[in-house]
Amino acid sequence: MSQTSQIKADAVAGEAEQAVELIGVNKWYGDFHVLRDINLSVRRGERIVVCGPSGSGKSTMIRCINRLEEHQKGRIIVDGIELTNDLKRIDEVRREVGMVFQHFNLFPHLTILENCTLAPMWVRKMPKKEAEEVAMHFLTKVKIPEQAGKYPGQLSGGQQQRVAIARALCMRPRIMLFDEPTSALDPEMVKEVLDTMVSLANEGMTMLCVTHEMGFARQVADRVIFMDAGQIIEMNEPEPFFSNPQHERTRLFLSQIL
Numbered sequence: 299m300s301q302t303s304q305i306k307a308d309a310v311a312g313e314a315e316q317a318v319e320l321i322g323v324n325k326w327y328g329d330f331h332v333l334r335d336i337n338l339s340v341r342r343g344e345r346i347v348v349c350g351p352s353g354s355g356k357s358t359m360i361r362c363i364n365r366l367e368e369h370q371k372g373r374i375i376v377d378g379i380e381l382t383n384d385l386k387r388i389d390e391v392r393r394e395v396g397m398v399f400q401h402f403n404l405f406p407h408l409t410i411l412e413n414c415t416l417a418p419m420w421v422r423k424m425p426k427k428e429a430e431e432v433a434m435h436f437l438t439k440v441k442i443p444e445q446a447g448k449y450p451g452q453l454s455g456g457q458q459q460r461v462a463i464a465r466a467l468c469m470r471p472r473i474m475l476f477d478e479p480t481s482a483l484d485p486e487m488v489k490e491v492l493d494t495m496v497s498l499a500n501e502g503m504t505m506l507c508v509t510h511e512m513g514f515a516r517q518v519a520d521r522v523i524f525m526d527a528g529q530i531i532e533m534n535e536p537e538p539f540f541s542n543p544q545h546e547r548t549r550l551f552l553s554q555i556l
């Protein structure tokens with residue numbers, strides 16, 4: 299463990315042991331039962347990869363964790379905070395949880411630097427100069443400090459996604475959620491984004507990643523989850539998950555993507 303991640307680990311010791319807990323979570327879109335009895339505990343520093351067919355509820359589950367979607371039954375506890383309708387607590391949770399989407403969702407009319415300083419200045423009330431220092435630190439980390447003055451449209455997809463990761467990190471989240479961060483990218487740009495995610499994983503960040511990049515899953519995941527039709531069908535460490543899937547539906551899915 300690096301020195302900084304050790305300091306981080308020490309700083310959080312004694313707080314909520316689980317980073318994320320979903321207990322009997324159910325969600326409906328109207329009559330459609332999209333999440334069915336989801337149970338999942340994510341320990342601090344754990345890296346979870348979520349895979350499964352399109353429409354199985356992966357995005358919905360991830361989005362419930364920072365309350366972009368509401369669940370109707372069961373409990374979701376993030377960093378010790380239970381998600382209810384208490385908006386103040388939801389704001390607290392959103393500060394702790396960074397999210398990276400398939401489509402980078404950068405603000406097109408703001409520079410890369412401004413994209414990164416906006417939330418720290420307005421949500422964390424950070425002075426501009428400090429926010430810019432933090433932004434440059436993370437843009438350097440994702441290896442594009444020289445792009446700081448450009449606009450998103452001037453960057454490649456891979457560069458934009460790395461900005462999106464840096465922007466999330468500028469809020470100093472304790473948990474990072476990724477929803478298919480490489481699936482909108484041209485193949486040659488996938489690696490640069492995955493490399494960024496691997497280095498984040500190696501620093502001890504708690505991560506929940508929806509992705510079909512199974513090489514990434516093998517390399518960094520502590521556990522891989524397979525979802526189908528709103529349920530967690532299978533959850534295991536990568537080695538047994540890939541070499542000996544227990545469920546027919548998992549086997550079928552893996553045979554289609556590997």
Ligand code: ADP
Pocket residue numbers: 327330332350351352353354355356357358359
């Ligand atoms: P995945 O990310 O695994 O592809 P999603 O969580 O996006 O799956 O969607 C799960 C199911 O819920 C899909 O059938 C989808 O059409 C449906 N769904 C997603 N969002 C909504 C919504 N806002 N309203 C109604 N149905 C939705």
Ligand code: MG
Pocket residue numbers: 356357358477478
């Ligand atoms: Mg999705």
